[in-house]
Amino acid sequence: MKNKKPAELTNEELIKNEKTTKTAAILLACMLFILLIAATFAIFKQRQLVSLIAVPLGLMPIVIVLLNNWKELKKEIDARNL
Numbered sequence: 001m002k003n004k005k006p007a008e009l010t011n012e013e014l015i016k017n018e019k020t021t022k023t024a025a026i027l028l029a030c031m032l033f034i035l036l037i038a039a040t041f042a043i044f045k046q047r048q049l050v051s052l053i054a055v056p057l058g059l060m061p062i063v064i065v066l067l068n069n070w071k072e073l074k075k076e077i078d079a080r081n082l
Helices: 011-046 051-079
Strands: none
Touching (some): 011 051
16 A cells, blocks of 8 residues: 555544544653553662663654654645644
């Protein structure tokens, strides 16, 4: 499946992609935040470095990409007055 630019999407596709991207970004950010808190707690409890801390930090760029895509979709929706 080829990724289309927001300007090339129909109104229905644009709204559907915006909702999907928004949901994915928020859920992933929340899960990574919880994992970061749990890993930080484990570090303080065990008094040694826990390698689990690398997972949320390594997956943070995905959240950033999703948020940027969401902003682009919102901008296109606003431009079309949907």
